[in-house]
Amino acid sequence: MWGMPTLSDVRLCSFYNKTNLNPFPFIIYIMHALSKFLFMCLAAVSVNPLVKSAAPALVEGRIVLTAEDSAKGKIIRAKGGKLIGVTLDRSCESNFDKARNAHIEWVPGRPLPAGWWHGVIESNFTGGYVNRDISIQLTGGLKPSVYVASNYLHVAKGEPQRFEFWIHSAAPSESVRIVPRGDLWRWNRTWPISRITLEQVTPASLPASAAITLELPVSTDGAVALPFSLPTGNWTLGGYMGKAGEAVVQGEEGLPIPLSLELDRWKKKRVYSTPFHIRSPLKDVQIVTKNLFSSVLLKHKATRESKPYPSEGTLMVTVDPAKSESETLVLYGTGEAGPLPAFPQVPLGYKNVVLTSWDDGKPTDLRCAQILVKHGYRPTFLLNGSSPALAFMDKLEAMGAEVGSHAYTHTALGTLSPRRALENAASMRLLLENKLGHPVISFSYPDGYSPAQDEEGDYVFRAVRDAGYWIARTQITREQTVADVEEPLLMRSIGLYGSGNKMLVAAWPRFREKEAGVFYLKGHSWQIGKSDAQWDKFEKFVAQFANNPGSWYPTNGEFALWLWAQKNIKISGKTRGADSMVVQLERPWLHPWLAARCPLSLKMPAGVHSVKWRGQILPVVDGRVDLVWAE
Ligand SMILES: [Zn+2]
Structure with missing residues (x-):
């Protein structure tokens, strides 16, 4: 925050003053538009920076771009009038393209030549938190x-404050831009920039601590000529694609890393990039698919040693495949060599499954849990290492909700090194298990699931699997059934709010008809709002999917346990009598806390009217028995 800034800059931003035109009659609307037009003309004549200042120029390989010389954006000054910098605001939207092409721009007298640029961005901002969700962009070629x-x-x-970077451009640039990364609402308080200096410097090598973007041509055989071996760490490879394709990157040591470059699902043709991690200097980039790119963008994330994640204690063993457990089940009413008991798709006689999970562990989780539980949901709450919900986890569990992990820090795992990604996922499990005293098996990917490759494949998925989770939620929205959950660590879901509400309402009738369908509603309790009216609206919304008689409402972990039971409990015939059959059930050792929560429903062969399970006679109801295989 810059404390009562004086807005010295009118430019075009006043043109966007919020005005709700709906209630105005037509004539008032016309008058309003006219007055705005007149104001715009006045503003353009008096303070348009392009009129008042000379274009910045490249002098001896160096160009300095100051806040005052920028087109668009809002100039921020401190109380005494001292310049703090220029920030993104609504004046940065172009009239027709709005947020998509929003930018602050500097247009030099002549285009900047292609080649290497070493850049420094400075800011006189000295406050606390500020939004740096912005990029600096050269406008030539692929806009590196x-x-x-x-x-x-x-x-x-x-x-x-300052930010240093390296850009190699393959084409001359008409201008230099600051562009926002996210939506309009993120523009509040973007980092104010006082000056950008660009210098033509050709490096002989660069360190892993450098932020680097290179635009490089691709030769007809698909080879990309690197200027030197590029630093280790996290990179993305991408370009302007009209079709999907394959590439391979390789370090000075180690195995080649195959990369698949997929088309964006919605915007087909566009600059697409895929992340990878290289542990020895990057020496080869080869585009395997013919005519995929004429040039590529390679982006390197500055590598810094992040603080290690807490690792006190050991993760709980959930399953021990070396130890096997077995039980017998006696079936009465059949002695024939008929079929064995089998797993239904959904346990406990239900037709389908409703799952819900809530990320980030905010204080509002408690109120959210109360509403969901009241309506018969069994929600799962996924927390980070600094989540306020750590303080009331016991309350969530007492309500029948489940507590799981959203990684120790809310960092997209693919932006970390493979080692740190695993540590980040494992540390949170460790922290929760230490506090809760039982295994924690549910996860959701911070910032959603986005694969990143290293020599062994996708290390984002591997981190979650190797940290010992059983189920993990992604943001992938395709509908699914119990049978096509091939990988519980990649559960699909539909998010509340945004377009999600409509999608959920549309999916619900289809889901109810679908045999063994999975309806997965995910959200963030902080999105619900602050007012009681907003909470009432939320309650009404979730109530429409609640208490459906044919639906099972388990926690994420219980659903994962059911999937596990279906795959890992082996049923075999043992001995057949005149009017009975003894069946053996076998499974790997399962942690007792999990075993007590693992559903075990079995469809009985025709004719079986009752079973004997651990000394008890249980009736077969609707062709099924529901057992508990725990201490
Ligand atoms: Zn989150």
């Missing part, structure tokens, strides 16, 4: 840009 937030090295509070 460097994303500030993920590369920024934080300076002490009170220090002037």
Whole structure:
């Protein structure tokens, strides 16, 4: 925050003053538009920066772009009038393209030549939190840009701020831009920039701590000529694609890493990039698919040693395949060599499954849980290492909700090294298990699931699997059934809010008809709102999918246990009598806390009227028995 800034800049931003035109009669609307038009003309004549200042120029390989010389954006000054910088605001939207092409721009007298640029962005901003969700972009060729937030090295509070980067462009650039990464609402308080300096410097090598973007041509045989072996760490490879394809990257040591470059599902043709991690200097980039790109963008994330994640204690053993457990089940009413008992798709006589999970562990989780539980849901809450919900986990569990992990820090796992990604996922499990005293098996990917490759494949998925989770929620929205949940660590879901509400309402009738369908509603309790009216609206919304007689409402972990039971409990015939059959059930050792929560429903062969299970006679109801195989 910059404390009561004086807005010295009118430019075009006043043109966008919020005005709700709906209630106005037509004539007032016309008058309003006219007055706005007149104001715009006045503003354009008096303070348009393109009129008042000379275009910045490249002098001896160096160009300095100041806040005052920028087109669009809002100039921020401190109380005494000292310039803090220029930030993104609504004046950065172009009239027709709105947010998509929003930018602050500097247009030099002549285009900047292609080649290497070493850049420094400075800010006189000395406050606390500020949004750096912005990129600096050269506008030539593939518009090579460097994303500030993920590369920024934080300076002490009170220090002037700066950001350093390297860009190699393959084509001359008409201008230099600052572009927002996210939506309009993120523009509040974007980092104010006082000055950008670009220098033509050709490096002989670059360190892993550098933020680098290279645009490089691709030769007809698919080879990309690198200027030198590029630093280790996290990279993305991408380009302007009209079709899907394959590429291979390789370090000076180790195995080649195959990369698949997929088309964006919605925007078919566009700049698409795929992340990878290279542990020895990157020496080869080969585009395997013919004519996929004429040039590519390679982006390197500045590598810094992040603080290690807590690792006190050991993760709980959930399953031990070396130890086997067995039980016998006596079936009465059949002695024939008929079929064995079998698993239904959905346990407990239900037709389908409703899952719900809530990320980030905010204080509002408690109220959210109360509403969901009241309506018969069994929600799962997924927490980070600093989540306020850590303080009331016991209350959530006492309500029948489940507590799971959203990684220790809310960092997209693919932006970390493979080692840190695993540590981040495992640390949170460790923290929760230490506090809760029982295994934690549910997870949701921070920032959603987005694969990243290393020599062994997708290390984002591997981190979650190797940290010992059984089920993990993604943001992939395709509908699914119990049978096509091939990988519980990639559960699909539909998010509340945004377009999600409509999707959920549309999916519900289809889901109810579908045999063994899975309806997965995910959300963030902080999105619900602050007012009681907003909470009432939320309650009404979730109530429409609640208490459906044919639906099973398990927690994420219980659903994972059911999937596990179907695959891992082996049923075999043992001995057949005149009017009975003894069946053996076998499974790997399962942690007792999990075993007590693992559903075990079995469809009985025709004619079986009752069973004997652990000394008890149980009737067969609707062709099924529901057992508990635990201490
Ligand atoms: Zn989250």
